Amino acid sequence: MPAAVNNTRQGGPEPGVQRLLKSLDQISSRGTGKEKDLMFLRGMFQSQDLQALLQVHHKVSSQEHLDLKPMARNSFQIAAQVYDELRTHPLTSEVRQLLDLLLSPHFKALLTAQDKVACQDYVPQLPSIPHEVDEDENRAVKIVRIMRKNDPLGATIRLNEETGMIYVARVMMGGAADRSGSIHVGDEVHEVNGINVRGRDPDDVVQILAAAQGPITLKLVPSNVDSKIYRESRVRMRAHFNYDPFKDTLIPCREAGLPFKKGDILHIVDQTDLNWWQARREGDKNMRAGLIPGKQLQERKEAMRRTVGTLDGGLYRERENKGIRSSTMNGSLDGRKARKTKKIMYQSENSSDFDNAEIITYEEVEKYYPESGRYRPIVLIGPPGAGRNELKRRLITSNPEHFSATIPHTSRSKKPSEVDGKEYYFVSRTEMDRRIAERRFVEYGEYKGNLYGTSIESITSALNAGKVCVLTPHPQALKMLRSAELKPYVIFIKPPSIERLRDTRLVPTTKGNTDNGMIQKTFSDEELHEMILNASKIEENYSHFFDKTIVNDELTTVFTELCAAVYRIEHEPQWVPISWVR
Numbered sequence: 001m002p003a004a005v006n007n008t009r010q011g012g013p014e015p016g017v018q019r020l021l022k023s024l025d026q027i028s029s030r031g032t033g034k035e036k037d038l039m040f041l042r043g044m045f046q047s048q049d050l051q052a053l054l055q056v057h058h059k060v061s062s063q064e065h066l067d068l069k070p071m072a073r074n075s076f077q078i079a080a081q082v083y084d085e086l087r088t089h090p091l092t093s094e095v096r097q098l099l100d101l102l103l104s105p106h107f108k109a110l111l112t113a114q115d116k117v118a119c120q121d122y123v124p125q126l127p128s129i130p131h132e133v134d135e136d137e138n139r140a141v142k143i144v145r146i147m148r149k150n151d152p153l154g155a156t157i158r159l160n161e162e163t164g165m166i167y168v169a170r171v172m173m174g175g176a177a178d179r180s181g182s183i184h185v186g187d188e189v190h191e192v193n194g195i196n197v198r199g200r201d202p203d204d205v206v207q208i209l210a211a212a213q214g215p216i217t218l219k220l221v222p223s224n225v226d227s228k229i230y231r232e233s234r235v236r237m238r239a240h241f242n243y244d245p246f247k248d249t250l251i252p253c254r255e256a257g258l259p260f261k262k263g264d265i266l267h268i269v270d271q272t273d274l275n276w277w278q279a280r281r282e283g284d285k286n287m288r289a290g291l292i293p294g295k296q297l298q299e300r301k302e303a304m305r306r307t308v309g310t311l312d313g314g315l316y317r318e319r320e321n322k323g324i325r326s327s328t329m330n331g332s333l334d335g336r337k338a339r340k341t342k343k344i345m346y347q348s349e350n351s352s353d354f355d356n357a358e359i360i361t362y363e364e365v366e367k368y369y370p371e372s373g374r375y376r377p378i379v380l381i382g383p384p385g386a387g388r389n390e391l392k393r394r395l396i397t398s399n400p401e402h403f404s405a406t407i408p409h410t411s412r413s414k415k416p417s418e419v420d421g422k423e424y425y426f427v428s429r430t431e432m433d434r435r436i437a438e439r440r441f442v443e444y445g446e447y448k449g450n451l452y453g454t455s456i457e458s459i460t461s462a463l464n465a466g467k468v469c470v471l472t473p474h475p476q477a478l479k480m481l482r483s484a485e486l487k488p489y490v491i492f493i494k495p496p497s498i499e500r501l502r503d504t505r506l507v508p509t510t511k512g513n514t515d516n517g518m519i520q521k522t523f524s525d526e527e528l529h530e531m532i533l534n535a536s537k538i539e540e541n542y543s544h545f546f547d548k549t550i551v552n553d554e555l556t557t558v559f560t561e562l563c564a565a566v567y568r569i570e571h572e573p574q575w576v577p578i579s580w581v582r
């Protein structure tokens, strides 16, 4: 190979390339004004690399007619014989040199490789497909014997209404049929374990297969369609809906379906059929892919479901954002009276496009490997009172060197006791308005005539300082937060059942009252119900952004769970939207 590459053609480029160069000159003389492009093309056509590549191409194509055969298929064995023979000779320096050469690992590996290639040993040995002539129809048939344990065949069949024949409709990647390499889409099924199935109902065939124990022998008429070898795609998708093939009336074959849950990561191995993808659940040991609805089909199904729902008395209503949008300064979802300690309710810019009834089915993801010294912000989302700030406070107190909150900006004037950049960054109202217009706040709001907001800069400066930034924003802020730059990890802090809320929140415990000097808030029963309702609204609207959900039941246990999650985020790879890593 190096000989070919270095041996560039004497006397200039190939005739074909010369013609191309000439035509470039002609174009150039016409003055098209594309001199830069022409220069690039000229450079490329004249490059030594291209000349060398063309020579290699010519050389290889000129050899194609030669039926090259290996000199030997057992060169390793021959070398061993030579070695034994040589050892019986007097040890001259040449003999010694040859013996050393024959013994060297590289030489042995070279001979082994040549033998393997000569024997084509690199191709897995598949049983040869016996072709015979079907006496009735004079057509070539193949007999395929599939060894399997308890796993299904991994193929679907369909009836061709015109011919009345059953044919293979789909071969599931990684299944027994696919592994055999001998069953292809379009093959006509004539016999199953010696039983003639021509003209029979596909369900009968399914029954025969289900009843069969051990190996299965199929008599197939190969399809005329070229059976391409498909490579598995590397696409991974996070599912944003639950899927049960047995409840899906559209799926072509329920048994071939792959059930999954919202949040599961799916390896989409084949998207040839836009409507029905083949997929495996990430981490699943079963290598056989299953059918799942493709993105477009699922979106259509969901749109239909919503339309029908709306006509059907609003069963699947539009998202109820009114409560959220009109929330008052306490950040409550329904305008609940502000708690004294709360001062700020933030709003996110232009959130309507974000909150409207988007149809989110799958999201393409890729693995993100944690970078040392740069941590993903932890974003705690939840209804007011669920415990986000309590957990944030505990995290920061547990290791203030490692965790940090952001410092908000405000247009209110600084009190004498306050230090700029400590509790707040104090800026003028005009300046604050300008920054809001420049979309530099992930959320902002007005309280008693003053603006307050969390800026993107305040988050990045915590990240750049090597800290884990902990945030408890309104869910609407996720729109701005979820970016390749910030890569937030979103945890939904979900209230437990009403009974557990009553147990843990209604009665202020002595411990709660004095714990860390904070006054524990008590809730009325109505407020607890509201909390659950608001949680379900947030879940309905934003769950596709959650990386994890933690039910805030027993505080100590929950905090341990949170710490464990935070540790994993810092040390283990996680799935993130593909645009964050590419």
Ligand SMILES: Nc1ncnc2c1ncn2[C@@H]1O[C@H](COP(=O)(O)OP(=O)(O)OP(=O)(O)O)[C@@H](O)[C@H]1O
Residues within 6 Å of the ligand: 331, 382, 383, 384, 385, 386, 387, 388, 389, 390, 391, 472, 504, 505, 512, 519, 520, 521, 522, 552, 553, 554, 555, 558
């Ligand atoms: N698991 C829990 N068990 C008992 N009390 C809890 C628990 N989690 C939080 N609390 C208490 O509930 C009250 C509300 O919690 P917190 O202020 O953290 O809520 P929040 O989600 O931040 O909502 P808000 O923004 O309205 O403050 C606090 O007094 C807190 O100590």
